Amino acid sequence: MSLRFCGIELAHPIINASGTFDAIAARRAFGDELLEHFPFAAFVSKTVTVKPRQGNPPPRLWELPGGMMNSIGLPNKGLAGYVEHDLPELARLPVPLIVNVMGFSRDEVGELVRAFAEHDEVAALELNVSCPNVETGLIMGADPRETAALLEHVRGLTSKPLIVKLTPNASDPAAVARAAESAGADAVSLINTLRGMALDPRSGEPWLGGVSGGVSGPAVRAVALAQVHAVSAAVDIAVVGMGGVGSGADARDLMLAGADLVAVGTESFRDPTAGSRVAAELSELFSEPAGDVRRDS
Amino acid sequence: MSLRFCGIELAHPIINASGTFDAIAARRAFGDELLEHFPFAAFVSKTVTVKPRQGNPPPRLWELPGGMMNSIGLPNKGLAGYVEHDLPELARLPVPLIVNVMGFSRDEVGELVRAFAEHDEVAALELNVSCPNVETGLIMGADPRETAALLEHVRGLTSKPLIVKLTPNASDPAAVARAAESAGADAVSLINTLRGMALDPRSGEPWLGGVSGGVSGPAVRAVALAQVHAVSAAVDIAVVGMGGVGSGADARDLMLAGADLVAVGTESFRDPTAGSRVAAELSELFSEPAGDVRRDS
Amino acid sequence: MSSDRVQAPFGRRAAAVVDRAEYGPYVVLAVTDEEGPEPEAGQFYMLTAAERWGGGEGERPFLPRAFSVLRAIDGELQFLFHDVGPGTRRLCELQPGEELLIVGPLGIPFAPPREGRRLLLVGGGVGIAPLAILQDQHLAETVLLGFRDAEHAEAAALLTHARVATDDGSAGHGGVVIDLLAQELHLDAHREVYACGPPAMLEAVRQLCAEYEVPAQLALESGMACGFGACFGCVVHTRDGLIRLCVDGPVLDAGRLESVIGVGATAGAGRLTRPPIGRAWMASGGQA
């Protein structure tokens, strides 16, 4: 059996978290085996911006107890480069393609949405709203009014499903999700990384080239579960849960808390086929007698 | 040498985090040795509310990779019970006493502040603003306007130093800190616990009696460092940094990021004299040649 | 200040493992503790392995774990472990020469029997631990111990002249230890019962003792983070409301409890507010 998410047919509920799997680079490393055993039910590409970006200066990685912190800084080829070089390759993947986009103003997001609206190979768009709107100074996804205004601005530009990727660094993610829903979002996804920082033990200066970074992995799992729970209870649209998923049990917890799909991020760094493994473990868990999963259901 | 914090003389910069050390219970467990080797330079008591509270139903604890989650729910004897039973005992501690208070409306906070204003044995008050104002529905410490309004309401009621304990579950803790500063706070302390959740692996229902809980310990250290850094850069008042401190190196990192004092919380559960150890390790680190601590200072 | 307990030295101290023995699936570690006072029966310690237990590299186990003292002789402490998770597993694998970090003794011990009553000890599984030191410190002729099977019952050797019951009848009485308790109380009810074991056993003890109007002291368990009253995490339900088991227990008079079942957990307290939308895949049984 398969499952429908925003009208898209998926083989199972496990997809990748944006920015944690580069299918093009992975094909260089692993060859065609990648396509034969593609680990995710849909492929979410790394954030695309209007202009090309180099990303943050290195170092970009720091390891934490049970997790990691990154200050990658959204390097990408920019809209034109992505459409020319990456899109044709990604269109050949054996699964639906979701493109993650970010703009620094409502118009920029609009430009990105409009550009991808005409590409049949794009099944849905994910809007990364974890950045400031340069016009208002507010993080687009940390304030419900900002989020609603953004969605109203771009909703009319495409009939493709729009997934709003929520930031956990917000006072009330459920309110933001509600605002996104009212303004026409088809789904929300969460959590993005938690803002953190680490100092170089030798110099006492920030370790990361970007000064602060984003925490991911098992260290954020409890926070992700709480936010997915709060958001799912607040909205009727679909929810993609993520944050620290490393096993089928972690994915099941997010689904019990209300997620429809689950994304695997950091765990793919440890285990490139983590997506397939989590999907298999999840399927195993749900084929056990229901009583083992929930006391009463 | 000693140090001054909001006009209070302290022997060193390490205090306890509210709710993580009960000096009265510890005296029952450890006897007078507790007083002879009191581990903190000031004692911060657990949150006091106007009315007595039982707290949340058990279970209240969940262990995480590198940390824990609690849903204690602020059990306390209430203002009258605290003043009658606890205050006289705490006044006999060998260090200054900081009382942490929380109200569910501005008037309740006012009542608490006014009550402690007359007690000479209280050196300062810490305002726990991680709860909703029942009148506005907003978390008092998650919205700068709420925080400012609260401070304006209570600032005139006491000349004692007021420390605002910030919540990390906020879109912009630095903006909240700035609001607290403008409205007359003498210091801010952060971070309180991060909201999280865990499911019982057997039943699939929430493990904690309070459904969601607060994450603390090393798992939140990177988040604490980022927020202390952002807040210290935004205000001129004193900053008490906390979150996952387990060693002198962790305390030093928070101080390099801008903290004046550092509080030890969860680590005291693992090691009851963690406060003394952290203070000793910190002192050791700062007596090394400066070049070892910072590349250039 | 006079005290209702032997107090602990303030702080965490190292204690070297000097002996390790296995009793069926259980492990007994002996550690040296010259510095600490002699504990009383029913008291407990918070234990951490000195290596590979949280700290700098932050793995789980992270918090210390609570263990009743099994025996205390000449500056040596003994503990009994049952591997039920990462903490007990780590402790079970320790070898002589390795170290524990310990805080204790903690908590209120067993009280002497009232009105010249004779002691009657009832233990189940790893819950026999506090009864061994109790038997060392007080005359206790009647000891009733329940185990799953003969292999687990090997631990009965830790007490003297114990009568054993096993669930599967592979050693001693075939049935629950409560059967033996009923026999004893039927013969002579001028007893005070001291019990430690799984909640279902303790609840049966509580009910039977109430029936016979025999006082009972129950050593309970709950999840603990600190063991010295700092975290308010270990509360249990009593007739007087929630109390911290680490400083106001772990030994409680049976009369203070409504029931032992769910004493440290509240039925239905944490419930998922069912998310509003159907979860198609879960509902389908999750075939991929």
Next chain:
Amino acid sequence: MSSDRVQAPFGRRAAAVVDRAEYGPYVVLAVTDEEGPEPEAGQFYMLTAAERWGGGEGERPFLPRAFSVLRAIDGELQFLFHDVGPGTRRLCELQPGEELLIVGPLGIPFAPPREGRRLLLVGGGVGIAPLAILQDQHLAETVLLGFRDAEHAEAAALLTHARVATDDGSAGHGGVVIDLLAQELHLDAHREVYACGPPAMLEAVRQLCAEYEVPAQLALESGMACGFGACFGCVVHTRDGLIRLCVDGPVLDAGRLESVIGVGATAGAGRLTRPPIGRAWMASGGQA
């Protein structure tokens, strides 16, 4: 799709440790890898110990670590480790019978020499690892290795007829390996240099080779989370901007670099915005 490298099987596979040897402070592990293809010199693997490495209990080390393949013979891979932190420490303590989880071979290998040039291998410390397999796969008569002292220099036995330099003169030439390189290039510059070692050594190699107009291939390091291009974390500065070392390296032509120093770190990129208020206690030197 034709490829510029030997590609890895997709996924993480178990590899049993079959041998462990020490060379001074370095450890060599041999693991079986029947499934994997034969790697090329300069490629690397992402390694994780199967036990006590992140996962369910989430300790650090959490991410896999990158290691050059030292040698590959008949379905067996060898790696060389230097204990510099929790990950390498864990790998160094593994014993035959335990398991690694491996992903690889990864990355672009060394290329054959240009224009009939003779290979000249220059290694420093643990950076000798990729040179051993290079010497197995290509004729390389000149091998120059630098170490801290004679004890570290024991690892020179991993290559054949290596000339050694030690910082303290306790073995071979007293001084840096660059002294030996200068001698060799002075004698014959129709060489192609293959180098791996600490950044200061590689930078000296780069400068010297530039001076002699000798092509050099440098195997670099940077912090890696994934090893297969997924995280964008391992970037290094090149003349063409930032590139991912795991998929576009780790071997780079020296000509592509401005400097090896700071290639994976940006001087002053992360600076504390000095907090505005005086920190009295820190300023005082922190006496308690």
